[in-house]
Amino acid sequence: MAVKGIKSNDRHILNLANIVGDARSIIYHKEDLIAYDCDGFTLHKHLPKAVVFPKNTEEVAALVKYCAEHQLPFLARGAGTGLSGGAIPLNGEVIISLMRMKKLLSVDFENRRAVVQPGFVNLKLTNSISDKGYYYAPDPSSQYCCTIGGNVAENAGGAHCLKYGVTTNHILGLEVVLPNGDIVEIGANGIPDEPGYDLLGLLTGSEGTLGIVTKITVRILKNPEAKKTVLAYFDNVEDGSQAVSDIISAGIVPAALEMMDKTAIEGVEAAAFPVGHPKDIEAVLLIEVDGIADGLDEQINQILGVCRKRNVREVRAAKDEAERGRWWANRKTGFGAMGAISPDYLVQDGVIPRSRLPEVLSRINKISEESGLRIANIFHAGDGNLHPLVLFDARIPGQSEKALEAGSACLQVCADVGGTITGEHGVGIEKREEMRFVFTDEEIIAQTDIRSVFNPDNLLNAGKLFPMPGRCVEIKKEIKERSS
Amino acid sequence: MITAELFAELNSILPSERIIEEKNNHPLGNSGLVKVIPKTEEEIAAILQFANEHGKKVFVEGSGTKRGFGGLIESADILLSLSNYTGIVEHVVGDMTLTVKAGTKFKELQEYLAQYNQKISLDPFCPTSATMGGIVASNDSGPKRLGYGSSRDVVIGLRIVYPDGKVIRSGGRVVKNVAGYDMNKLFIGSMGTLGVISEVTVKLRPLPKYESLILLSFPEGQMDEIRRFATKLLDSTMEPVTLELLSPTLSEKLMGRNCNTVAIGLEDVETSVRYQEKFIQSIQPDHTELKILAGQDAQAFWNQFYSLTPISPTDSSTSTQTSLKIGVINMDVTTVIKESHLLSDTHNLKVEAHGGLGHGLCQINLKGAKEDIVSAIQQIRESVTKLGGYTVVKHLPFALRQEIDTWGQKPTHFFLLDGIKSKVDPKRVLNPKRFVGGI
Ligand SMILES: Cc1cc2nc3c(=O)[nH]c(=O)nc-3n(C[C@H](O)[C@H](O)[C@H](O)COP(=O)(O)OP(=O)(O)OC[C@H]3O[C@@H](n4cnc5c(N)ncnc54)[C@H](O)[C@@H]3O)c2cc1C
Ligand SMILES: Cc1cc2nc3c(=O)[nH]c(=O)nc-3n(C[C@H](O)[C@H](O)[C@H](O)COP(=O)(O)OP(=O)(O)OC[C@H]3O[C@@H](n4cnc5c(N)ncnc54)[C@H](O)[C@@H]3O)c2cc1C
Numbered sequence: 045m046a047v048k049g050i051k052s053n054d055r056h057i058l059n060l061a062n063i064v065g066d067a068r069s070i071i072y073h074k075e076d077l078i079a080y081d082c083d084g085f086t087l088h089k090h091l092p093k094a095v096v097f098p099k100n101t102e103e104v105a106a107l108v109k110y111c112a113e114h115q116l117p118f119l120a121r122g123a124g125t126g127l128s129g130g131a132i133p134l135n136g137e138v139i140i141s142l143m144r145m146k147k148l149l150s151v152d153f154e155n156r157r158a159v160v161q162p163g164f165v166n167l168k169l170t171n172s173i174s175d176k177g178y179y180y181a182p183d184p185s186s187q188y189c190c191t192i193g194g195n196v197a198e199n200a201g202g203a204h205c206l207k208y209g210v211t212t213n214h215i216l217g218l219e220v221v222l223p224n225g226d227i228v229e230i231g232a233n234g235i236p237d238e239p240g241y242d243l244l245g246l247l248t249g250s251e252g253t254l255g256i257v258t259k260i261t262v263r264i265l266k267n268p269e270a271k272k273t274v275l276a277y278f279d280n281v282e283d284g285s286q287a288v289s290d291i292i293s294a295g296i297v298p299a300a301l302e303m304m305d306k307t308a309i310e311g312v313e314a315a316a317f318p319v320g321h322p323k324d325i326e327a328v329l330l331i332e333v334d335g336i337a338d339g340l341d342e343q344i345n346q347i348l349g350v351c352r353k354r355n356v357r358e359v360r361a362a363k364d365e366a367e368r369g370r371w372w373a374n375r376k377t378g379f380g381a382m383g384a385i386s387p388d389y390l391v392q393d394g395v396i397p398r399s400r401l402p403e404v405l406s407r408i409n410k411i412s413e414e415s416g417l418r419i420a421n422i423f424h425a426g427d428g429n430l431h432p433l434v435l436f437d438a439r440i441p442g443q444s445e446k447a448l449e450a451g452s453a454c455l456q457v458c459a460d461v462g463g464t465i466t467g468e469h470g471v472g473i474e475k476r477e478e479m480r481f482v483f484t485d486e487e488i489i490a491q492t493d494i495r496s497v498f499n500p501d502n503l504l505n506a507g508k509l510f511p512m513p514g515r516c517v518e519i520k521k522e523i524k525e526r527s528s
Numbered sequence: 529m530i531t532a533e534l535f536a537e538l539n540s541i542l543p544s545e546r547i548i549e550e551k552n553n554h555p556l557g558n559s560g561l562v563k564v565i566p567k568t569e570e571e572i573a574a575i576l577q578f579a580n581e582h583g584k585k586v587f588v589e590g591s592g593t594k595r596g597f598g599g600l601i602e603s604a605d606i607l608l609s610l611s612n613y614t615g616i617v618e619h620v621v622g623d624m625t626l627t628v629k630a631g632t633k634f635k636e637l638q639e640y641l642a643q644y645n646q647k648i649s650l651d652p653f654c655p656t657s658a659t660m661g662g663i664v665a666s667n668d669s670g671p672k673r674l675g676y677g678s679s680r681d682v683v684i685g686l687r688i689v690y691p692d693g694k695v696i697r698s699g700g701r702v703v704k705n706v707a708g709y710d711m712n713k714l715f716i717g718s719m720g721t722l723g724v725i726s727e728v729t730v731k732l733r734p735l736p737k738y739e740s741l742i743l744l745s746f747p748e749g750q751m752d753e754i755r756r757f758a759t760k761l762l763d764s765t766m767e768p769v770t771l772e773l774l775s776p777t778l779s780e781k782l783m784g785r786n787c788n789t790v791a792i793g794l795e796d797v798e799t800s801v802r803y804q805e806k807f808i809q810s811i812q813p814d815h816t817e818l819k820i821l822a823g824q825d826a827q828a829f830w831n832q833f834y835s836l837t838p839i840s841p842t843d844s845s846t847s848t849q850t851s852l853k854i855g856v857i858n859m860d861v862t863t864v865i866k867e868s869h870l871l872s873d874t875h876n877l878k879v880e881a882h883g884g885l886g887h888g889l890c891q892i893n894l895k896g897a898k899e900d901i902v903s904a905i906q907q908i909r910e911s912v913t914k915l916g917g918y919t920v921v922k923h924l925p926f927a928l929r930q931e932i933d934t935w936g937q938k939p940t941h942f943f944l945l946d947g948i949k950s951k952v953d954p955k956r957v958l959n960p961k962r963f964v965g966g967i
Contacts, residue, residue, distance in 0.1 A: 154759055155858045155888075177765075199706045212710065213681050228941040233916040235855040235888055236678070237667060237717065239935045240945045240964045245680055245713025249706050269765035293622040295645055295734025335767060339800025395702040399622040427704045428623075467704040475707075482700065482707055490696045490952075491709045497947035509708065 056116060057094055060138065063106045064096050069144070071095040080121070080139055084186075085129035087390070087444060088473050092133035095121075097144045101219060101227060101258040104140060108256065109225030111138055112503060119505040120256040122163060122194030125186045127391050128472025130197065130251045134507045140256060142193050148172055149259070157216055157234045158264050162193025162257050166200075169262070178264045181208040184468070185376040193257050199249030201468035203300040203375070206426040207334075208265070210468065212248040217261030220247060220254075223504040227258070234261040246494070251470050253505045254498040270337035271299070272344050273362040273371060276329040276351045277322060281305055284327030285401035287354040288425040291331070292398050294350060296343055301426030302330040302375055305405070307385075308420040308433070315381030317373040325357060329425070330375055378422040379433065386418070386435035388444075392451045394458030395467035398428040407457045408432055415450040417443070429467035430458065456481055471509045479511055530562045534605070537582070538564055541574040546612070553602050556595035557926030558587050558962070560607025567612050569687070569695065569726045576724065577693030579606060580957050587959055588720040590631060590662030596851075596923035597666060597719070600930065600961040608724065610661055616640070617727060618701075624732040625684065625701055630661025630725045642735060649676035649733040653834050661725045667717030670834060672793065674886040675769025676733065679716045685729035686712055688722075691953040696723070703731045714948065720959045721967055722952045736795035741770075741826035742808055745779065745789040745817045751862045754788060757813050758885040759859065761792070764811075766804045768886070769793045773861055775869050775881040782832060785817070788865070790885070793826070836880070836893075848898045850905060850924045854883070854890040856917035861885050867911055868892045875900040875907075891922075898928065905932055913937075938965040 046058060049067030061070045071077060072094040081089040093116065098104045111118040118138040121131040133139055146163035151173055158180070160169060166187040169180040183202035184190055190200070196218065201210040208214075217231030230243045247254055278284035284303060291301060304312065309321050309328060321328055329351075333343045344361070351359055362368035382389040396404050405421065408430075412419040420433040432454045436447040455465045459481035466475055479488060488510055495502070530549055538547050546565040553559045566572045579586045585604040589595070591611055610631035617627040621644050628637060634648075635655040641647050651670035652663045662668075664686070669678040676682070685699035698711035715722055746754055758771060770793035774782065779789040792808060794801045805820060812818050821829055854864055861883035868881040868890075877900055883890030892908065894901055901924075909919040913936075921934045939945070942965050949956070949967045961967075 152857075153763070156762070156886075157857075177763075199710065201704060205704070209677070209681060210704065212713075213677065228944070230939075230941060233857060235857060235917055237853075237855055237889065238939070239918055239920055240939055240942075241718055241722075241948055242680060242713040242716060243941070243944060245710055245716070249710045266763065266765060268767075289622055292624060297734065336765070336796060336800035336803055338803040339797040342797050342799065395704050397620060397623045397625070397702055399620065424704070428702055429704050462700075463702050464700050464705045464707045466707050467702075468706055470706055471708065479708060483697075486694055487696050487698075488708070490690070491711060493951045494709060494711075494714070494948065497944060497951055 056114060059110060060094060060096050060107065063110060064098055064103055069097040069099070080133070083124040083126045083129060083131040085127055085132065085472060085474050087448065088129050088132055090133050091136065092139045093136050095139040095141055097141050099144050101221065104221045104256055104258050105225050105227050107138070107140055108221050108223065112224050112501070115501070115503065117503050117506055120193070120197070120252045122191030122197070123165070123189050125190045126194060126198060126472060127393070127469040128466070128474040130470055130472040130505070130508055132473060134473065137505070142191065145258065151264070153178065156264050157261055159259065159261050160192050161259060162196070163191050166190055166192055166195060173264060177267050179267055180262060181214055181265050182211045185379065192260055192262070196248050196257050196260060197250065197252045198468065198470045201424070201429065203302055203424060206301055206424065207297050207299045212245060214263045215244055215248050215260065216263055218244055218247055218257055219259035221256045221258055223255060223499040223501070231261065251472065251505070251509050253495055253509055255504070268299070268334035270340055271332055271334040271368070272340045273330070273332045273368045274344065274347065274359055275371060276331065276359045277325045277357045278327040278329070279325060279355065279357050281327045281405055282402050283354040283356070284329055285405055285425070287329060287351050287356070288401060289399050290350045290354065291347055292426065294346060296333070296346060298331055298426055299334040300330065300332040301424070303421070303423055303425035304328050304375070304378065305421040307418055308378060308422045311381040311385045311420055312374050312378055314384035315377065317370065317377055319370050319374045330371060379431070382420060382433050382435060387437045387439065388435070388447070390434040390436065390447045390451050391469070392430070392432045392434065392454050393466045393469040394430045394432070394455050394463055396428045396430065396458050396461050396463035398426070400461045401425065401428070404430070404457055404461060408454050411450050411453045411457070415446055417447060417450055419450065419454070424467070427467070428463065452478060473508060476509065476511050534562065537578055538562065538575070541571055541578065542566060550607065554595060555925055557602045557929065558589070558595045558599045559603040560587055561603060561605055563607040563609055565609050565612045569689065572608070572613070572689045572724055572726055573693040573695060575606065575608060576689055576691055576957065580692050580955055583955065584957070585960050586957055588724050590659030591633070591657045596925065597934070599926070599959070600966065602926055604960070610659060613726065621646070625703070625729060626732055627685070627701065627727055627729040628660050629727055631659050634658045634660060634663060641732065645735045646732040647735050648682065648730050650679060650682055651830070651834065655834055660728045664716055664725060664728055665718060665720045669889070671770035671772040671791065671882070671884055673889065674771055674884055675767070675793070675795065680713060682730050683712050683716060683728060684731050686715055686725055687727035688715055689724040689726050691723065691955065691957045695726070699729065701729050719963045721949060721963045722958065724958070738798040738801050739793065739795040739823065739826050740801050740805060741821045741829055742792040742794070742805060743783055743789050743819045743821065744792065744812065745785050745787050746813070747815050748776070748787055750788070751866050753813050754790060755859055755862050757811070758790065760811055761808065762886060764807065766807055767796070768804070769795050771884060771886040773865050773883050773885055775865050775879060777872070777878070778880040778882055781836070781880065782829065783819070847895055848901045848925060848928065849893065849895045850901050851922040852892040852894070852905065852908065853920045853922050854892065854908070854912050854917060856888050856890070856912060856915050858885055858888045860915045860917065861888060861890055863915065864890045864912065868908060871904045871908070875904045877901065877904055902928065902931060909936060935964040
């Protein structure tokens, strides 16, 4: 039976519509599909075949089964905030949007866990349990809109992951629809160390290439008793990054340790949440410690001591929660703020051993000079996770390519010093070829072998995460040439 | 007896003094006709490659403390021991990361790191003999998991020798990393069934500036009171690193008090620890006894605790021992400890049990007659299954492992586990039949 209101001659559209049951749950007209031709990574675009909005796990399973039977490529999509192109329908996929599966299913305070549907927005979880003094720890800057399903797929991090860990450290159970439409439940009761290989750990961060997550059990934490937040201004980047390194090696475990450089400060001060950072400083550190109130002063004093030793110009502690909130809003909207000083920007996501910060920042500076593009640096300094933001203007011919090259060169620097090419945004389409900066062919095959166990026909989110076979040799050469 | 041919092949890889013929099968099983002791990764790779090409089966051991943990084959062709593949590869003090060869003993590492005020934030059993590779492969953790997590939270990189001899790196040396699949996770807890871990990289933590341990003992029959207390503490802003419930027998052994005791570990700067001690005293339930051990006394308690587990392969035949790892949701730990305690009467067993009220993992050690042990395991497993949990038999003599499945029922997603095994180790060379569902 045909669904009312569907005007298409394509039998697949009609059949998919049948599964989701009403015309409001499917998009298939070209003009409507454009909204889904990319995610937060906008340098690559492709139209999907259709976008469907299932309401429950059974519908997801039926959609997947249909796609598998008819060899239609498909992929999952949350809020579409991914920054590496993971949700871009490269092969004209059927997009299975999880945005209508957005319920908080249960909260168990006594055992500290909550069960959510994948489309549930990250920040809503904390907001739903904060009245009881609990929160969900992973806090990507996009948390006001990104979904927990998307967080699981990307193993998202955030400013407070330095002390509390990233998404994978907080996932206790997953219900997953496999690429053949089977539904499996792993860690159904949210109990750690279930016998067997750690599929929870494997699925988290698999960028939507092994299955579609339809239910998630997460750990929730009790709010710390107290927090103290300080800003430290430095007249040179070297001193700021030395201070970061000193804080870590002094054995302090801050809840967050963030840094922005001069260009980034210019951006955030020109955007929606300025806080009055001095215009002439070279680096600002945002440092937060939390825990038992009586123990925090000692840590803060130690941090102040380190900063002074590194010639800090000024340090300020937040007077109250309101000020602390403003500082975090200023930092967390940092990427978007670049829009205030540049028509376009490309976010990169390398990670380095923390002690190499000064050296890496000066090499990134050099890349900026050589490319003629400004690069702002906003980063989770405490865990060595850099976000160089390459500023460019896509209207000027050749600048987009230049920006990509500069971004890739930054990642090469990270790899050179023993780091990696992505700390939280994922590989997606964007960094496929850069995987070769850190992995050998054999190591990549070891990973695609695992993919083939779950996703043997590679219908689910194909073309992501791994270098394109065959092309890899030339690309490798090209990237080497670009960055040398 | 090993054949001259096998010896010659191995001898082309290793000098003969590191090829040891094993005369008798070990009562715990997991033996080899011949034990080989490689000193380099190349040797490990060459041994595996040889085995893979010639259809030989290989068992892997660190120091073999876990011989009684799973395994349905008494002896493989080759027992690969990592006991001589030891040492620190790299310690970057400022980055707080450490890379070690898999055979390195845990305790040695902690002692070395203490000079730098650093530690690996894991607390495995038998730290003096357990190797880093064995701890990671068996995913062993102790009570402090509540505060610091387990191997999956601490390991940031591995080098793995695959069954065909190729060396694969997973993760890296940085503390945050999402490049490709998180392959580290596959090998953590895989019981050596996918590859031989040759190097482990972990992130380190600072040694706590101060620590103390509160031992809170409850009168008999007050499980509900314990539960209420634990819930209240967990619902406060205190940050205990352990909240371990000890059975009366274990409490007796460790501190001379025959009653359920909750061991609450506190680690932070001294002012914070003191403040938390005061808070806990302020919510101390009536009729309980509270004792605080500070600094070295707390450490001494834990050292005794970690060395307790009474597993000796040479034990007399009249009594059998077993050790169970049980996972339930947090507060059900009280039920598990209560029920295991009852086994001493119903099954005439010596029972020592403990479990983490903040993470849900319990360990139960039983000693007694063979039949009683078997029936007790079945009984406990049944009631844990009703709670939605699982029971893994961490230690049992080889003969009994044929009767009682180490891992319990196969999970419904077993085909995925088997699929992974088939991809990585198609010839089933490594630790055959050691793991879930006979993998
Ligand atoms: C301004 C801004 C700031 C950001 N800050 C951070 C940050 O601080 N830290 C950080 O880690 N990231 C950050 N991100 C990146 C992004 O928000 C995260 O990667 C987030 O986890 C993506 O969630 P999403 O719901 O938008 O997923 P989408 O973008 O819709 O999808 C991302 C990937 O996940 C897959 N996927 C989505 N849902 C599912 C599912 N249910 N099952 C299986 N696969 C699924 C998709 O196929 C795709 O491959 C930021 C992004 C923006 C735009
Ligand atoms: C007398 C005694 C009693 C003990 N009792 C207990 C107890 O009751 N409960 C408990 O939890 N712990 C107990 N332990 C300690 C526990 O066994 C160790 O903490 C540790 O987890 C095992 O380390 P190992 O090096 O001895 O591992 P092994 O026993 O050598 O190996 C454990 C598993 O890991 C695999 N493996 C080892 N090394 C590697 C590698 N490099 N790569 C791949 N796979 C590998 C092995 O094949 C095996 O499957 C006991 C130890 C002793 C000595």
